[in-house]
Amino acid sequence: SPIIVWFRKDLRTDDNRALASAVETGRPVIPLYIREDNSETGPLGEAQAWWLHHSLTALSAQIETCGSRLILLSGEAETVLRQIIKDTGASAVFWNRRYDPAGIKVDTKLKEVLSKDGLETASFAGALMHEPSRVKTKTGGPYRVYTPFWRAIEAGGEPPEPVDAPEKLPAPKTFPRSEKLNDWGLLPKLEWAADFSRRWEPGEASAREKLEDFTDGTIDGYRESRERTWEAGTSRLSPHLAMGEISPARIWHATRGLSKADSADVITFRKELVWREFAYHLLFHNPDMPTESLNRKYDKLGWTNGDDDFDRWKTGMTGFPIVDAGMRELWRFGTMHNRVRMIVGSFLVKDLLIDWRRGERWFRDTLVDADPASNAMNWQWVAGCGADASPFFRVFNPITQGEKFDTDGLYVREHVPELADMPSDWIHHPFEAPSAVLAKAGVTLGETYPKPIVDHAKARDRALAAYRNIKDAA
Numbered sequence: 321s322p323i324i325v326w327f328r329k330d331l332r333t334d335d336n337r338a339l340a341s342a343v344e345t346g347r348p349v350i351p352l353y354i355r356e357d358n359s360e361t362g363p364l365g366e367a368q369a370w371w372l373h374h375s376l377t378a379l380s381a382q383i384e385t386c387g388s389r390l391i392l393l394s395g396e397a398e399t400v401l402r403q404i405i406k407d408t409g410a411s412a413v414f415w416n417r418r419y420d421p422a423g424i425k426v427d428t429k430l431k432e433v434l435s436k437d438g439l440e441t442a443s444f445a446g447a448l449m450h451e452p453s454r455v456k457t458k459t460g461g462p463y464r465v466y467t468p469f470w471r472a473i474e475a476g477g478e479p480p481e482p483v484d485a486p487e488k489l490p491a492p493k494t495f496p497r498s499e500k501l502n503d504w505g506l507l508p509k510l511e512w513a514a515d516f517s518r519r520w521e522p523g524e525a526s527a528r529e530k531l532e533d534f535t536d537g538t539i540d541g542y543r544e545s546r547e548r549t550w551e552a553g554t555s556r557l558s559p560h561l562a563m564g565e566i567s568p569a570r571i572w573h574a575t576r577g578l579s580k581a582d583s584a585d586v587i588t589f590r591k592e593l594v595w596r597e598f599a600y601h602l603l604f605h606n607p608d609m610p611t612e613s614l615n616r617k618y619d620k621l622g623w624t625n626g627d628d629d630f631d632r633w634k635t636g637m638t639g640f641p642i643v644d645a646g647m648r649e650l651w652r653f654g655t656m657h658n659r660v661r662m663i664v665g666s667f668l669v670k671d672l673l674i675d676w677r678r679g680e681r682w683f684r685d686t687l688v689d690a691d692p693a694s695n696a697m698n699w700q701w702v703a704g705c706g707a708d709a710s711p712f713f714r715v716f717n718p719i720t721q722g723e724k725f726d727t728d729g730l731y732v733r734e735h736v737p738e739l740a741d742m743p744s745d746w747i748h749h750p751f752e753a754p755s756a757v758l759a760k761a762g763v764t765l766g767e768t769y770p771k772p773i774v775d776h777a778k779a780r781d782r783a784l785a786a787y788r789n790i791k792d793a794a
């Protein structure tokens with residue numbers, strides 16, 4: 321009897337152990353994607369819904385080339401699975417494990433209820449290189465600091481070798497009914513995602529191409545190029561990883577024995593992949609990380625939560641060019657350079673004293689790589705309230721950060737076109753530029769480009785005072 325292979329955030333045929341193991345049995349396979357009712361386990365936000373639409377289209381086409389069909393159904397997972405079992409006589413469900421708290425809850429219950437009815441369930445690893453429950457400190461507890469976590473990963477040896485995609489998927493006698501992807505309305509109603517396809521191509525084929533481009537070229541010099549905001553100096557694999565179109569083990573092994581790259585570049589890159597593992601390790605052991613500060617004392621920080629300031633931040637109208645460029649890149653392309661994510665995060669939390677959770681939610685809705693573990697961990701890092709976080713008193717200066725990481729202003733010029741003609745010396749602080757410089761560049765502050773919404777030096781003092789209050793009270 322057939323085996324249902326339930327795809328979730330693992331929209332790939334390559335290095336997919338649930339799929340490969342089902343095919344190995346020689347039994348017919350029913351590939352299934354469920355649009356789950358539980359919003360926590362579904363697409364995270366609008367940007368990722370766009371991605372999901374295109375990713376499912378790509379997976380569907382790939383499965384067809386293997387002689388099968390991807391079934392799409394919506395509803396509560398147990399109800400959907402039971403219906404298919406009834407209609408097709410399937411007797412087993414295989415899936416790859418997920419590690420977000422809501423997903424774990426659904427899967428644990430399913431395993432229990434289906435097994436009780438004599439159905440076979442099997443779950444496999446693949447979303448991560450190392451199971452979050454297995455990496456343990458010497459005393460047997462979870463890690464809270466990255467460096468010892470990395471050392472433990474290094475000492476633990478190579479992650480498992482990836483398994484290749486099956487060429488053929490044995491089809492069942494009859495396929496269950498399927499819904500139509502277009503009826504799911506995943507694409508945004510407004511045209512705001514129009515530029516996404518200029519930057520991105522969802523799907524596993526494109527993920528593999530990106531990996532090849534990266535290992536063939538970009539990885540050479542990655543240690544430095546990853547900090548360049550104005551060019552593609554990183555792998556740009558994060559949205560593919562977030563939707564599971566490529567496995568981290570596949571990426572890890574592709575960076576082995578590269579003649580192109582200096583070993584220090586490879587190690588730096590692998591450390592980034594392990595930050596993703598660390599984020600899941602933290603989430604696994606702290607399931608409320610997306611909504612609660614790991615260090616609870618920060619909840620007493622007097623957040624101002626100014627709605628007007630928050631709107632200006634979201635729309636890239638703060639008057640600080642590097643912040644505005646980042647927020648506009650996010651809106652337009654569903655992504656933002658890692659360095660700039662840190663700058664805009666620090667600006668929101670420290671300069672505007674707005675609760676990090678509001679920033680986390682905005683990112684969740686607008687990033688194509690939105691990920692419950694990485695997003696929450698990084699926001700808590702930026703806000704200083706997380707495990708192994710940047711100390712609260714380290715307040716990023718948006719002017720010097722801009723000058724350091726976008727020296728010639730290329731990133732700002734691309735995303736904030738009204739400042740395109742500002743000379744590099746002034747582009748990161750137009751509000752301090754002589755009026756002749758502004759006039760020559762066609763900039764009128766308060767009209768063509770906003771005046772700064774805060775005085776950074778004063779905002780910094782305000783943040784430090786708020787921090788001292790909770791520190792003294794603790």
Ligand code: FAD
Pocket residue numbers: 546554555556557558559561562589592593594595596599656657658659661662665683687689690691692694695696698699702
């Ligand atoms: P590369 O430099 O090529 O790195 C390779 C891979 O390593 C990435 O694809 C990613 O999976 C992983 N990685 C790199 N940096 C980090 C990091 N700091 N934390 C965790 N994993 C990392 N990343 C997400 O995938 N989803 C998010 O929702 C997310 N939210 C963030 C929010 C904030 C406030 C900050 C500061 C960072 C966030 N990041 C998030 C981390 C990082 O910005 C992105 O992973 C990175 O920009 C992706 O680009 P890349 O694939 O070219 O990275």
